Amino acid sequence: MKLQMLWLALVLIAVKINAAKQGNNTTIPALIVFGDSIMDTGNNNGLHTILKCNFPPYGKDFPGGYATGRFSDGRVPSDLIAEKLGLTKTLPAYMSPNLKPEDLLQGVTFASGGTGYDPLTAKMMSVISVWDQLTYFKQYIATIKQHFGEEKAQNILDHSFFLVVSSSNDLAHTFLAQSYKYDRTSYANFLADSAAKFVRELHKLGARKIGVFSAVPVGCVPLQRTLFGGLLSPALDSLDKELDGVIFYINVYDTLLDIIQNHEKYGFEVADRGCCGKGTVAISYLCNSLNPFTCSNSSAYVFWDSYHPTERAYQVIVDKLLDKYLSKIY
Template sequence: MDTGNNNRLPTLLKCNFPPYGKDFPGGVATGRFSDGRVPSDLIAERLGLRKTLPAYLSPNLKPKNLLKGVTFASGGTGYDPLTAKLMSVVSVSDQLIYFKEYMSTIKQHYGKRRAQYILDRSIFLVVSSSNDLAHTYIAQSYRYNSTSYPIFLAEAAVKFVKELHKLGARKIAVFGAVPVGCVPLQRTVRGGVLTRKCVKPLNNMAKKFNARLSPALKHLNRKLDGIILYVDVYDTLFEMIQKPKKYGFEVADRGCCGSGSLEISYLCNSFNPVTCSNSSAYIFWDSYHPTERAYEVIVDKLLDKYLSKVI
């Protein structure tokens, strides 16, 4: 979901260099973790707002750019506060602070009525948990097990949604965890040297997180005014990975960049001699993030199913 916020941070999780962005308009590496646009862009376009969504920390951002949406996302963050610390990225709590600044700027330049108008009609997308499950859990294994950690994350997610609601958000769509055990990086590291299978323990934790989060959000939806919606993305991406040809893909277990098994961020660079020529044939761009084409399939399926419920 990050469209370039990490560019402004002292973190190794950056991608504002080739070959990232090779399929983005103009072939520009913007800081999006893909070959082209990411879901926040695609959803904004489907809503008729804009083709690309600006990053809140962009140095070129002006007040008028805030009127049609912005992303506070930071690649590598999570619901677990430790995740942002380990990755040196923006925590979800700090993203709420940025949101407050955003509303203050709108009020300052366009008045309270305009700010309230935007707030009442905005859709808030909350997308996190993958980095917690794939990386931070290992550092937290002395405190949690494979059941208690997903529960902790789900409770943290619900707390975040409550805080967002207190700030005036009334249409909130919360994405569930993806099958993180099936991303190429996890297949390579934990899926077996020869077989590179999906890592079931990781996928099971994602399922446990989703099973806890979904009913909790339904309870919030009944309790609070507005619409709070759980978005199931796990099944969509898992089916794409298991049946890639059904969706027009050729490769599902490797990324397009380099060997596609380990490359991510600075390891996915313009010096990789084997980066694929047709990224649309791949579900994954690097060893962790999908291609723009895969994101398009995911967004189309999810919006057809959920969009009417929040607009």
């Protein structure tokens, strides 16, 4: 009898470990995402901004071939991570006009293409700042409480994975507009402080499992890697020790840079230009269905447009990174 019980216990442990590896552990009830175009699944669609992509050829590899407002040929990391966690294959945008209360239960993304930690970034692009995204998150929790009760809302706060993906637009674009006010080091310090402040505010609202992406190697590369990454990582380590829960830094920079520099190793043919248009300056409205140069096989490319990776590149990044960090959130 004791041997049978021991055998059963070992089987259950093995099943649990395997489920965690496969992303099917149901102890993560939802994925909640804040940030920019890397994670936006359509929040910019209803905004008066030039940073939109709810038209072909965006979405040509999305299920059904629909242009949903995702800045890629198909799904984006918010979708792929949600799938990896066993939640859903497509994470809804909070601003979607068709969103129903039950659609909120497995999580949402508040991300808005073109935004950043610097309030000026969102203002310049007429998009949703990360700070306004926190306001929408409060609405989200209130809606969960209203429709599904306090216990359900508390479970989402306690056990969901919260992901913050910002800073690339600040570093690539807004820094130049702020050069009269900041040098490289002081602006990186400002962003690191802003990121830490954002995490603190998110923690105050109840989030307990928070991962923060580094900037990606697009645009102002040296500043992104040597300054911002170097400042943000220790700041988050400090918060992790200070606050209850789990707060950690996810270094996506080195992974994407390796894919770009060694693209053939990952099965990609092209890494120096995007699939859409001629691939050099094509983004948003410059990447459209009238452009005759868009490639037919986007999975051969690391980048979809001149700024955003393809779904296949995103899948490689998520597969390489998330397994490394899964143990932190289970």
